[in-house]
Amino acid sequence: MTRPEPQHQAARQERDTTPTAVFGSLGGFLVGHGRADLVTSARSDDPTLPARVGARLRARAADGGGLVPTALGTLSFRHDRPAAFVVPAHLERVDAVTLTERMDDGGCARPGAFDGAPRALVEHLLPDDAAYRSAVRSVLDELDEPRCGRDGPARDGGLRKVVLGRWLDVVTAPRVTATALLSRLVRRAGHAYAYLLSPDAVAGSDATLVGASPELLVSRRGRTVRSVPLAGSAPRSDDPGEDRRRAEALVRSAKDRHEHAFVVDAIAEALGGPCRALDVPASPHLIATDRMWHLATDIRGELAAGASAAPCALTLAQLLHPTPAVCGTPRHLAADAIERLEHQERGVMTGATGWVDARGDGEFALTIRSALIDGDLARLYAGAGIVAGSEPAREADETAAKLRTVRDALEAAR
Numbered sequence: 001m002t003r004p005e006p007q008h009q010a011a012r013q014e015r016d017t018t019p020t021a022v023f024g025s026l027g028g029f030l031v032g033h034g035r036a037d038l039v040t041s042a043r044s045d046d047p048t049l050p051a052r053v054g055a056r057l058r059a060r061a062a063d064g065g066g067l068v069p070t071a072l073g074t075l076s077f078r079h080d081r082p083a084a085f086v087v088p089a090h091l092e093r094v095d096a097v098t099l100t101e102r103m104d105d106g107g108c109a110r111p112g113a114f115d116g117a118p119r120a121l122v123e124h125l126l127p128d129d130a131a132y133r134s135a136v137r138s139v140l141d142e143l144d145e146p147r148c149g150r151d152g153p154a155r156d157g158g159l160r161k162v163v164l165g166r167w168l169d170v171v172t173a174p175r176v177t178a179t180a181l182l183s184r185l186v187r188r189a190g191h192a193y194a195y196l197l198s199p200d201a202v203a204g205s206d207a208t209l210v211g212a213s214p215e216l217l218v219s220r221r222g223r224t225v226r227s228v229p230l231a232g233s234a235p236r237s238d239d240p241g242e243d244r245r246r247a248e249a250l251v252r253s254a255k256d257r258h259e260h261a262f263v264v265d266a267i268a269e270a271l272g273g274p275c276r277a278l279d280v281p282a283s284p285h286l287i288a289t290d291r292m293w294h295l296a297t298d299i300r301g302e303l304a305a306g307a308s309a310a311p312c313a314l315t316l317a318q319l320l321h322p323t324p325a326v327c328g329t330p331r332h333l334a335a336d337a338i339e340r341l342e343h344q345e346r347g348v349m350t351g352a353t354g355w356v357d358a359r360g361d362g363e364f365a366l367t368i369r370s371a372l373i374d375g376d377l378a379r380l381y382a383g384a385g386i387v388a389g390s391e392p393a394r395e396a397d398e399t400a401a402k403l404r405t406v407r408d409a410l411e412a413a414r
């Protein structure tokens with residue numbers, strides 16, 4: 001039997017440790033190990049951040065695996081909160097099967113791996129249903145529109161939509177590792193963007209971020225830009241007939257189409273600047289996650305400037321963020337309502353997570369359906385868009401259903 005060469009052994013050992021950063025979807029995952037560089041900013045809207053990240057990436061030679069140097073990281077929800085991007089020492093591209101097997105292998109060697117046994121979860125929801133419903137009623141009282149979904153004239157500039165959220169803290173025993181949770185989410189999440197970011201790359205936090213977001217904030221490949229906003233949702237049902245009925249009701253719902261339109265309009269307006277051509281479908285289509293139905297619109301554009309002069313993916317993410325899918329309309333009034341009505345600062349939750357490479361290409365998902373893992377504590381967040389016609393009890397149910405994506409993956413009961 002031939003002995004592995006020392007450098008192969010070292011590479012193997014490095015691969016077997018928890019990655020620094022993972023981001024991808026069923027088409028493939030970027031997996032980064034170690035840390036060659038870290039670029040941070042005290043503000044997520046820092047206009048110098050993309051140029052600083054780009055300069056560090058262009059100074060690096062292509063990775064041994066032939067991949068273009070790439071940084072992975074997070075923007076916070078709030079503009080005035082930090083951003084962090086890590087440049088891994090070693091980057092590779094793997095398919096979903098390889099990723100999950102590797103995460104499981106890594107997990108099996110350590111306590112916290114999923115072994116099929118249900119986890120004991122201790123859960124704390126903040127605010128509880130009654131307090132959340134009351135916060136929704138406060139938003140409804142502040143909206144500058146007639147209630148009950150009747151479209152009517154709103155005074156110019158008044159509050160139209162607020163995304164109001166809540167937290168679920170889950171303590172797991174035995175402890176669930178971030179890699180084991182990522183593996184479980186990738187197996188369940190279908191077409192979602194799944195990610196794991198070690199604390200270095202999670203702006204302003206000591207926790208590891210793991211999630212499976214269904215929402216593409218923006219991607220850039222050369223001159224081609226894409227954004228797939230979601231808004232307007234219904235929890236899925238285990239009964240196939242009821243599940244279909246809920247999907248059909250969502251497509252017909254005037255209130256949900258109204259809620260969706262705010263996001264599409266904001267993205268189309270923002271991308272109208274850097275893009276010379278923009279294709280915005282006239283009506284949304286349905287997408288399904290494991291727990292939710294959503295209305296989605298697939299927006300595609302072509303950048304006016306050539307790829308090297310055009311804004312990079314990170315600049316585009318800063319331009320769009322926070323969209324009305326996570327904040328509201330108009331943005332400053334919605335942010336103010338969130339500040340007053342939510343119990344804790346969101347930090348990176350409902351920010352943006354993704355990658356940008358030395359050419360300026362990249363992909364950012366909204367940081368939703370995610371957990372911040374710190375020891376045996378997993379901290380989850382979910383929000384729902386409140387517009388005229390929203391019903392407090394339904395919005396409470398919607399946030400509870402959204403929380404189940406990660407909560408059920410943590411439990412992993414058979």
Ligand SMILES: C=C(O[C@H]1C=CC=C(C(=O)O)[C@@H]1O)C(=O)O
Pocket residue numbers: 163165215230231232233294324325326350368369381382383384385402
């Ligand atoms: C803010 C979240 O979802 C957004 C994305 C899809 C649909 C949404 C909605 O229907 O309210 C939210 O805007 C979340 O999952 O925490």
